Amino acid sequence: MATPILKVGFSLVFTISLLASTLAQSDTYIIHMDGSAMPKAFSDHHNWYLATISSVSDTATSTFTRTSKHIYTYTSSVQGFSASLTKSELEALKKSPGYISSTRDRKIEVHTTHTSEFLGLSSSSGAWPTANYGEDMIIGLVDTGIWPESESFSDEGMTEVPSRWKGKCEPGTQFNSSTCNKKLIGARYYNKGLLANDPKIKISMNSTRDTDGHGTHTASTAAGNYVKGASYFGFANGTSSGMAPRARIAMYKAIWRHGVYESDVLAAMDQAIQDGVDILSLSLTVAIEDDFFLEDDTIAIASFAAMEKGVFVAASAGNAGPLYYTLVNGAPWMLTIGAGTIDRELEGVLTLGNGNQISFPTLYPGNYSLSHKPLVFMDGCESVSELKKVKNKIIVCKDNLTFSDQIENAASARVSGAVFISNHTSPSEFYTRSSFPAVYIGLQDGERVIDYIKESKDPRGTVVFRKTVTGTKPAPRVDDYSGRGPFASCRNVLKPDLLAPGTLVLASWSPISSVAEVRSHSLFSKFNLLSGTSMATPHVAGVAALIKKAHPDWSPAAIRSALMTTADSLDNTLSPIKDASNNDSPATPIDIGSGHINPNKSLDPGLIYDATAEDYIKLLCAMNYTNKQIQIITRSSHHDCKNRSLDLNYPSFIAFFDSYDSGSKEKVVHKFRRTLTNVGERMSSYTAKLIGMDGIKISVEPQKLVFKKEHEKLSYTLTLEGPKSLKEDVVHGSLSWVHDGGKHVVRSPIVATSITP
Ligand SMILES: *[C@@H]1O[C@H](CO)[C@@H](O)[C@H](O)[C@H]1NC(C)=O
Ligand SMILES: *[C@@H]1O[C@H](CO)[C@@H](O)[C@H](O)[C@H]1NC(C)=O
Ligand SMILES: *[C@@H]1O[C@H](CO)[C@@H](O)[C@H](O)[C@H]1NC(C)=O
Ligand SMILES: *[C@@H]1O[C@H](CO)[C@@H](O)[C@H](O)[C@H]1NC(C)=O
Ligand SMILES: *[C@@H]1O[C@H](CO)[C@@H](O)[C@H](O)[C@H]1NC(C)=O
Ligand SMILES: *[C@@H]1O[C@H](CO)[C@@H](O)[C@H](O)[C@H]1NC(C)=O
Numbered sequence: 137m138a139t140p141i142l143k144v145g146f147s148l149v150f151t152i153s154l155l156a157s158t159l160a161q162s163d164t165y166i167i168h169m170d171g172s173a174m175p176k177a178f179s180d181h182h183n184w185y186l187a188t189i190s191s192v193s194d195t196a197t198s199t200f201t202r203t204s205k206h207i208y209t210y211t212s213s214v215q216g217f218s219a220s221l222t223k224s225e226l227e228a229l230k231k232s233p234g235y236i237s238s239t240r241d242r243k244i245e246v247h248t249t250h251t252s253e254f255l256g257l258s259s260s261s262g263a264w265p266t267a268n269y270g271e272d273m274i275i276g277l278v279d280t281g282i283w284p285e286s287e288s289f290s291d292e293g294m295t296e297v298p299s300r301w302k303g304k305c306e307p308g309t310q311f312n313s314s315t316c317n318k319k320l321i322g323a324r325y326y327n328k329g330l331l332a333n334d335p336k337i338k339i340s341m342n343s344t345r346d347t348d349g350h351g352t353h354t355a356s357t358a359a360g361n362y363v364k365g366a367s368y369f370g371f372a373n374g375t376s377s378g379m380a381p382r383a384r385i386a387m388y389k390a391i392w393r394h395g396v397y398e399s400d401v402l403a404a405m406d407q408a409i410q411d412g413v414d415i416l417s418l419s420l421t422v423a424i425e426d427d428f429f430l431e432d433d434t435i436a437i438a439s440f441a442a443m444e445k446g447v448f449v450a451a452s453a454g455n456a457g458p459l460y461y462t463l464v465n466g467a468p469w470m471l472t473i474g475a476g477t478i479d480r481e482l483e484g485v486l487t488l489g490n491g492n493q494i495s496f497p498t499l500y501p502g503n504y505s506l507s508h509k510p511l512v513f514m515d516g517c518e519s520v521s522e523l524k525k526v527k528n529k530i531i532v533c534k535d536n537l538t539f540s541d542q543i544e545n546a547a548s549a550r551v552s553g554a555v556f557i558s559n560h561t562s563p564s565e566f567y568t569r570s571s572f573p574a575v576y577i578g579l580q581d582g583e584r585v586i587d588y589i590k591e592s593k594d595p596r597g598t599v600v601f602r603k604t605v606t607g608t609k610p611a612p613r614v615d616d617y618s619g620r621g622p623f624a625s626c627r628n629v630l631k632p633d634l635l636a637p638g639t640l641v642l643a644s645w646s647p648i649s650s651v652a653e654v655r656s657h658s659l660f661s662k663f664n665l666l667s668g669t670s671m672a673t674p675h676v677a678g679v680a681a682l683i684k685k686a687h688p689d690w691s692p693a694a695i696r697s698a699l700m701t702t703a704d705s706l707d708n709t710l711s712p713i714k715d716a717s718n719n720d721s722p723a724t725p726i727d728i729g730s731g732h733i734n735p736n737k738s739l740d741p742g743l744i745y746d747a748t749a750e751d752y753i754k755l756l757c758a759m760n761y762t763n764k765q766i767q768i769i770t771r772s773s774h775h776d777c778k779n780r781s782l783d784l785n786y787p788s789f790i791a792f793f794d795s796y797d798s799g800s801k802e803k804v805v806h807k808f809r810r811t812l813t814n815v816g817e818r819m820s821s822y823t824a825k826l827i828g829m830d831g832i833k834i835s836v837e838p839q840k841l842v843f844k845k846e847h848e849k850l851s852y853t854l855t856l857e858g859p860k861s862l863k864e865d866v867v868h869g870s871l872s873w874v875h876d877g878g879k880h881v882v883r884s885p886i887v888a889t890s891i892t893p
């Protein structure tokens with residue numbers, strides 16, 4: 137079975153194009169309604185919506201048209217419904233009582249073992265035992281489904297399902313209510329929107345069973361049980377486990393091989409909120425172009441509803457990096473996650489006859505080992521017919537044609553092995569997934585190989601694959617595909633929030649979805665290595681479950697604060713985290729937010745920046761959102777915007793300056809007011825430590841915070857003073873509140889920037 141993720145290679149974003157709807161004039165819409173406008177005659181919103189649809193219907197009103205036009209009623213994510221409507225029906229609907237607004241049902245983009253050790257999780261002490269491995273926390277995922285028989289979803293060691301859980305294990309193709317267990321406690325699937333958009337589609341696996349692998353991967357990353365002997369054809373071998381190995385999983389399948397629609401994703405989120413998940417992990421986004429308002433982003437709206445119910449929402453920043461303003465899922469009530477590398481290289485080694493060894497990155501899964509084979513230098517490898525003449529030798533090609541042409545030539549000539557020499561020192565993951573034994577090396581190593589071939593009478597080489605090297609440095613680095621801030625639709629909040637492991641993550645996979653091809657043979661595996669912000673997100677969802685287990689009364693904002701203020705800004709060489717897209721120069725908070733997730737520390741942050749739904753509404757008001765726009769997001773009409781503030785109580789700071797130099801000597805002052813809540817020891821004092829930034833004066837008042845009670849709140853003001861225009865795109869520093877006993881450091885990045893969308 138085809139795996140779209142692998143086909144598009146490195147970026148792992150797949151948007152599936154669909155045939156145009158055959159229901160000639162009908163389109164699918166999501167309609168926002170004012171629930172308070174429901175006439176008294178109706179017992180509930182659902183019946184009101186059905187009656188509204190039939191009252192605008194072009195065709196003779198019958199139960200059949202009513203129900204066939206109606207797709208979903210939403211109650212917990214947005215207030216409204218989705219329906220298939222003609223243009224004239226939509227126009228009539230706009231005049232119906234309670235109508236607020238509507239959007240066309242849009243397509244959704246999916247962003248597409250060792251990581252727990254890299255994150256410092258250990259069973260002897262630290263975050264895992266403190267949070268009892270996330271026991272009883274329920275992580276909901278909206279994804280491609282799940283492979284329930286995967287060992288990652290074994291319920292060994294799990295206690296009874298908590299009685300508060302309202303979810304279900306829905307039967308379907310190759311799935312029945314006993315397919316779930318005490319680990320996988322919920323399984324539901326949504327494709328009515330997809331079918332309304334394209335009625336010709338045949339759903340072959342009409343159930344939560346995962347035919348793709350993505351959802352099995354993300355679910356096992358968040359909360360998979362321990363699996364010994366996990367590996368991808370020997371690569372990355374070891375014991376695999378999720379971030380919260382005792383948490384429960386509820387899968388909401390809304391991503392289908394045939395396509396993904398907002399109406400289905402919204403129905404999935406709606407149900408997850410009603411079922412009572414604690415955490416939502418979202419590795420997808422509405423495909424919105426350019427600048428948009430938050431009320432256009434249904435995933436953001438549904439996340440607002442989740443936040444109000446205390447559900448923590450972790451969402452991927454997208455894989456459209458590394459340019460500025462490529463970030464998605466940046467609503468201030470979501471946690472937005474970028475992807476980093478881990479301290480593990482998956483390699484092969486080329487040994488020349490003279491003993492020289494050259495290692496290279498590879499994911500080649502075949503069994504072939506090329507031992508003591510003749511090496512032949514073919515220069516640019518331009519001629520397939522010349523390559524075909526070479527039998528049982530390793531050919532060596534040097535960059536002249538483009539890399540991809542050489543690879544195609546070598547593959548179609550069915551060479552037994554090849555060494556590609558290129559000035560691209562690190563080949564993309566797409567190339568390392570070669571379908572034949574291929575070695576990718578840089579120019580310097582390439583010279584050594586060519587010199588050896590020229591000097592030797594009988595040049596020979598040996599190539600082995602499947603080597604796993606851990607503890608490599610520097611790590612983490614932000615990977616180039618990771619979506620970068622600022623977030624165009626809400627620039628006043630710094631995004632992304634956090635970096636988590638996203639590159640070459642090993643996790644469970646659907647065994648019926650091929651992971652690679654070797655010589656035109658599809659290969660299958662219970663585990664797969666994937667890269668993307670999709671993979672980073674469930675890491676954070678799992679850690680959030682640990683935090684919520686340890687602190688059941690914390691709000692989503694408090695959990696976010698704990699994750700952000702304890703994140704690491706340094707890598708494993710103790711220098712600032714670097715940017716893989718930019719020759720490993722230091723990354724900025726626009727790339728990595730507060731830094732890389734540190735699970736141990738996040739369980740005990742000392743202080744938190746809390747925020748309520750009311751605070752986000754104040755922000756929307758200050759952004760000049762109209763009452764109608766705010767009503768769409770909050771599902772409530774009781775907002776007068778008397779209180780407004782752009783200064784959300786957020787654990788990071790961003791200030792915008794002019795990019796052009798007007799020559800003005802004028803000083804510009806940005807002030808931020810923040811409130812910290814003491815969640816550490818009752819009596820504790822903290823001192824401000826500022827890391828300054830070029831050309832900007834920063835100060836904090838007061839410089840000392842003395843807490844005398846648990847949950848006491850104290851406020852401070854941070855002031856940035858600088859010239860009207862900044863010379864650089866981004867300058868950054870930080871403010872840390874350092875516990876006087878040395879127990880906590882509560883750090884926030886500060887960004888001053890002049891970049892415009
Ligand atoms: C987390 O705690 C464990 C156990 O105490 C320790 O081995 C590990 O080094 C810690 N990791 C970090 C990142 O602090
Ligand atoms: C339920 O499905 C499982 C496979 O997931 C199968 O082994 C089992 O026999 C089914 N049970 C019933 C009652 O159909
Ligand atoms: C899928 O299963 C559901 C529930 O059994 C059913 O209502 C629906 O018609 C099925 N859809 C398809 C396309 O078979
Ligand atoms: C992975 O496999 C190699 C080679 O078989 C072995 O030396 C190594 O110890 C394994 N690593 C782990 C973590 O099991
Ligand atoms: C490699 O060898 C294993 C064990 O013999 C076999 O199961 C697998 O199919 C082989 N893989 C390839 C790509 O030939
Ligand atoms: C690249 O190949 C062309 C022939 O296809 C040749 O003329 C040219 O010299 C080659 N360039 C290099 C740098 O090898």
Ligand SMILES: *[C@@H]1O[C@H](CO)[C@@H](O)[C@H](O)[C@H]1NC(C)=O
Pocket residue numbers: 559560
């Ligand atoms: C690699 O070589 C090509 C052609 O010689 C050149 O255009 C390109 O800039 C080089 N790339 C790097 C990363 O040096």
Ligand SMILES: *[C@@H]1O[C@H](CO)[C@@H](O)[C@H](O)[C@H]1NC(C)=O
Pocket residue numbers: 758759760
């Ligand atoms: C909101 O509108 C006011 C008055 O028009 C304006 O001064 C302010 O800059 C606007 N705020 C934003 C964030 O656009």
Ligand SMILES: *[C@@H]1O[C@H](CO)[C@@H](O)[C@H](O)[C@H]1NC(C)=O
Pocket residue numbers: 778779
């Ligand atoms: C506005 O904010 C003040 C102070 O925070 C609060 O007392 C008041 O209730 C708020 N008013 C509204 C309408 O939210």
